[in-house]
Amino acid sequence: MKVAATNNRGYYCLKLATLRITSEIDNLAKARRFVEEAAASLTDDAEVIGDLVLAVDEALTNVIVHGYQDAAGMIEIEVAQGQDALVVHLRDRAPGFDPTRVPAPDINVPLSRRIPGGLGVYMMRRLTDELHYQATPEGKNELTLVKRTAK
Amino acid sequence: MNIATEQVQAHVPVTIMKLQGELDASSYLDVIAGAKQLYQAGTRNLLLDLSDVSFMSSSGLVALHSVATLMRGQEPLDPEAGWSAMHSIANDIETAGGYEAHLKLLNPQPRVEKTLDITGFKNILEVFTDKQAAVTAFEAIKD
Numbered sequence: 001m002k003v004a005a006t007n008n009r010g011y012y013c014l015k016l017a018t019l020r021i022t023s024e025i026d027n028l029a030k031a032r033r034f035v036e037e038a039a040a041s042l043t044d045d046a047e048v049i050g051d052l053v054l055a056v057d058e059a060l061t062n063v064i065v066h067g068y069q070d071a072a073g074m075i076e077i078e079v080a081q082g083q084d085a086l087v088v089h090l091r092d093r094a095p096g097f098d099p100t101r102v103p104a105p106d107i108n109v110p111l112s113r114r115i116p117g118g119l120g121v122y123m124m125r126r127l128t129d130e131l132h133y134q135a136t137p138e139g140k141n142e143l144t145l146v147k148r149t150a151k
Numbered sequence: 152m153n154i155a156t157e158q159v160q161a162h163v164p165v166t167i168m169k170l171q172g173e174l175d176a177s178s179y180l181d182v183i184a185g186a187k188q189l190y191q192a193g194t195r196n197l198l199l200d201l202s203d204v205s206f207m208s209s210s211g212l213v214a215l216h217s218v219a220t221l222m223r224g225q226e227p228l229d230p231e232a233g234w235s236a237m238h239s240i241a242n243d244i245e246t247a248g249g250y251e252a253h254l255k256l257l258n259p260q261p262r263v264e265k266t267l268d269i270t271g272f273k274n275i276l277e278v279f280t281d282k283q284a285a286v287t288a289f290e291a292i293k294d
Contacts (some may be wrong), residue, residue, distance in 0.1 A: 006206040032173075050262045057208050061176045107240065119209035119270055126269050 016079040023068040038079035051127040067094030084150035152178035161286040163202035186218040202258040222253035228249040
């Protein structure tokens with residue numbers, strides 16, 4: 001069932017499907033298939049679908065490995081249809097880090113608190129058209145990935 | 152992820168490690184462990200057959216980088232080192248003087264090839280589409 005909504009940026013999004021997973025790397029494959037199927041219902045552009053699935057995998061890996069670390073947590077993956085675009089919202093309650101702002105590494109910060117960056121975030125940026133992060137008032141992280149479907 | 156190995160003889164002995172499945176954060180450590188075992192058993196030239204790898208994330212790139220380091224006879228960075236590992240990988244790509252001599256790649260699928268391309272890994276790991284050409288590309292280099 002499609003649910004119409006406007007997100008807080010004021011652009012039109014038709015919610016397609018939502019999946020909730022626990023923060024385990026063994027759940028990445030399930031998440032990828034979910035995004036792939038939802039995206040395929042909106043576009044037959046294999047490159048667009050592939051880019052989005054990979055970008056979402058990178059984002060989820062960061063949340064699981066660096067966000068929640070060893071703690072169990074819930075991650076919500078919502079796929080929505082935007083204006084000539086696929087939109088994926090990832091919501092979690094891990095201690096916040098904003099992957100859209102990757103600072104220079106601080107060698108005095110212990111490894112467990114190092115902010116992830118490097119290849120994964122670089123790939124997310126290259127593979128998506130827009131990347132937005134916000135901390136919600138309820139204390140959740142929300143990362144939005146936008147991939148245009150129109151050429 | 153399924154891992155199978157094969158030994159062939161070209162100019163030098165070459166081990167072909169064939170990976171099957173998806174290379175992500177849940178499987179990349181197995182690839183590094185597999186390569187480490189091969190090195191300990193005497194492998195000095197490794198060809199990674201990626202024909203059946205349907206997905207690869209940046210975890211896979213960390214695995215490739217670690218395996219390249221192993222094949223040079225060096226200890227790879229702890230994959231849990233996070234940022235410092237990523238920084239080191241990026242640095243290696245920027246300062247690379249050419250292809251790795253002891254690790255080469257065979258037949259990545261288009262999506263995987265795209266990832267190797269956009270991250271600069273194609274500048275350090277030579278990619279082949281033909282198995283024969285790949286194994287004969289390993290030379291007896293005096294290190």
